Structures are given as structure tokens and as C-alpha cells.
Amino acid sequence: MYEFRDLKEVSYCELVECFNKAFSDYEISIVLNEKAIKSEMKRNGVDRSISCGAFYNNKMVGFIMNCRGIYNDEVSVFDFATGVVPEHRGKHVLGEMVKFVEERIKSKGIKKYYLEVLKNNEKAINSYKSKGFDFEREFAVFQFDKSDSEDINQNCDSIKTDSFENFKSEVLKVEVDVPFSFEYNKTNLDNNIEDYEVVYIKDGAEVFSYIIYMKENGRVAKIAYSQKEDIVVLIENLINRYGKVYIKNVDTKYEELINVLYSIGFKYIVGQYEMSKEV
Known part of the structure; x- marks a missing residue:
């Protein structure tokens, strides 16, 4: 018989063992250690009290890790990671975990x-639809690897780099503000402010284009710009500094930005849907 409970008392050792088994046959290879899963849970704001673990004979065989943050101007919950160990799939484990977390979410007064x-x-997708989820947006994931390309000659005196904390006081005047995905919502960025930097183009007192990125690896969190040429210059700056640049969850409605990425040499990695429901 399965038992379902929150993750408040579950160790990182248990979590990572179940996580790696659940994703062992996933399309994108994902293997974490305890340090990595602890870091990812902190950065994404996982709330153990509204998350769930499924246990069979007291062994963890499934999980839903939920985050809480400000998204689309309201407090919302995001399913950061869900997995069920292969031999326990098709036994209603996921459905029972969803019921468990939705009750917890409702008890917090959260609606989305x-x-x-x-x-x-x-x-x-069909499973989530049957549980009341519907499509919100379509995302594309891109990556550039400098080792696969010719050297990029990039020189622009107007480029500036600063910490995200300092950048927050800048005056912005951008024309195209590409929306964050939940992973990089305001709450998560503010709670991990020391992890992010910004490269930007400024004219006088106003910033016209910028990219927020993780200073550890150059992973892009946010793009906003006035001219598409600005994005080329800013991204090439990151490429020259990091070699590899990963951009997760570009809204596919922003065709101009996607065309710019292809023109630079980015490769499409995978597509995702953002889905949501009222709880």
C-alpha cells in the first residue's frame, strides 16, 4: 500500500535517490547529487510543506516538489519537479500525489x-489535462556551444556589467520585455540575488536592452531589448565569457528573438508547454 506525505522530514539522500531513479529513462539526461539537488531546491524556492512524496513499504518511489512565488502578479505554485520510479508508474501514484498537494495549496489560500x-x-500531457490543467504558453530551449563555432569578434563600448542587486536601481526603457518563466520569477531572483548579474546597454541615464544571467555559468534568466542588434551584442558578450550559453523557456510568440538566436548559431534543444489550473 502506498503512503503519501509532505517532504518536510525527507532527507536529501532519499530525495536524490528517488529523483535519479525517476528520471533514469527521461528524454533529457538528468542526474543529481545531494549538493546539486539542495542547491536547485533552494534556488527555485521549493516549499516542502506543499510538496509530496509517495512511499511504498517506507521507500520513496515518487515525488512532487512545488515552489511558491510571485508570478503573473499573484502568489502561485509551480511544480518544479515530478517523478515516479518506473516500476511504480500506472498505479495511480501521480494522481494521488496531485490530490495531496492541491489540498495543501488550497489550505494556503493559493489559487493558481x-x-x-x-x-x-x-x-x-493527457494525464495533466485529465486533472484540469490547460495550456498557457509554449516554450523553446536553446543552447550555444562556442567549441562548435568560429570565434566571435565582439566589441561594444556601450556594454556594461553589474550585479543584479545594483542593476535594480537602473531606469529601464525597453521596447520588448520577454516574460520570465516561473523558474526566474521575481521571488526566486530576489531570494538568490547574489547569484545573478546583468549585462546591459545604457544610453545616458536609461537602459535600453539587458540580459539577466547566472554569474556561475552564464545561464540566461531574462531578456529585454529595444533593438534586436542589441541582443546580438549582449549574447555575444556572454558567449565570449562563458563559451556555452543556455537559454531556457523562450516564449515561442517572440519570433524576432528566436530568429536572432538562430542567426547567432544557437541550437534548438527541446520544446515545452507551460500548463496551469485553478485550485
Whole structure:
């Protein structure tokens, strides 16, 4: 018989063992250690009290890790990671975990629940639809690897780099403000402010284009710009500094930005849907 409970008393050792088993047959290879899963849970704001673990004979065989943050101007919950160990799939484990977390979410007075799912994972999409989730946005994930390309000659005196904390006081005047995905919502950025930097183009007292990125690895969190040429210059700056640049969850409605990424040499990695429901 399965038992379902929150993750408040579950160790990182238990979490990472179950996580790696659950994602062992996933399309994108994901293997974490305890340090990595602890870091990711902190950065994404996982709330153990509104998350769930499924246990069989007291062994963890499934999980939903939920985050809480300000998204689309309201407090919302996001399914950061969900997995069920392969041999326990098809036994209603996921459905029972969803029921468990939705009751917890309701008890907190939160009304919106988001998740992301790979576009080609029809089984998961249909499962989430049956539980009341519907499509919000379509995302594309891109990556550039400098080792696969010729050297980029980039020189622009107007480029500036600063910590995200200092940048927050700048005056912004951008024309295209590409929306964050939940992973980089305001709450998560503010709670991990020391992890982010900004590269930007400024004219006088106003910033016209900028990219927020993780200073550890150059992973892009946010893009806003006035001219598409600005984005080329800013991204090339990151490429020259980091070699590899990863951009997760570009809203596919922003075709101009996507075309710019292709022109630079970015490769499309995978597509995802953002789905949501009222709870």
C-alpha cells in the first residue's frame, strides 16, 4: 500500500535517490547529487510543506516538489519537479500525489498552480489535462556551444556589467520585455540575488536592452531589448565569457528573438508547454 506525505522530514539522500531513479529513462539526461539537488531546491524556492512524496513499504518511489512565488502578479505554485520510479508508474501514484498537494495549496489560500511538460510527452500531457490543467504558453530551449563555432569578434563600448542587486536601481526603457518563466520569477531572483548579474546597454541615464544571467555559468534568466542588434551584442558578450550559453523557456510568440538566436548559431534543444489550473 502506498503512503503519501509532505517532504518536510525527507532527507536529501532519499530525495536524490528517488529523483535519479525517476528520471533514469527521461528524454533529457538528468542526474543529481545531494549538493546539486539542495542547491536547485533552494534556488527555485521549493516549499516542502506543499510538496509530496509517495512511499511504498517506507521507500520513496515518487515525488512532487512545488515552489511558491510571485508570478503573473499573484502568489502561485509551480511544480518544479515530478517523478515516479518506473516500476511504480500506472498505479495511480501521480494522481494521488496531485490530490495531496492541491489540498495543501488550497489550505494556503493559493489559487493558481503551474507546471511545465515536454511537448512530445503526450502521455504526461493527457494525464495533466485529465486533472484540469490547460495550456498557457509554449516554450523553446536553446543552447550555444562556442567549441562548435568560429570565434566571435565582439566589441561594444556601450556594454556594461553589474550585479543584479545594483542593476535594480537602473531606469529601464525597453521596447520588448520577454516574460520570465516561473523558474526566474521575481521571488526566486530576489531570494538568490547574489547569484545573478546583468549585462546591459545604457544610453545616458536609461537602459535600453539587458540580459539577466547566472554569474556561475552564464545561464540566461531574462531578456529585454529595444533593438534586436542589441541582443546580438549582449549574447555575444556572454558567449565570449562563458563559451556555452543556455537559454531556457523562450516564449515561442517572440519570433524576432528566436530568429536572432538562430542567426547567432544557437541550437534548438527541446520544446515545452507551460500548463496551469485553478485550485
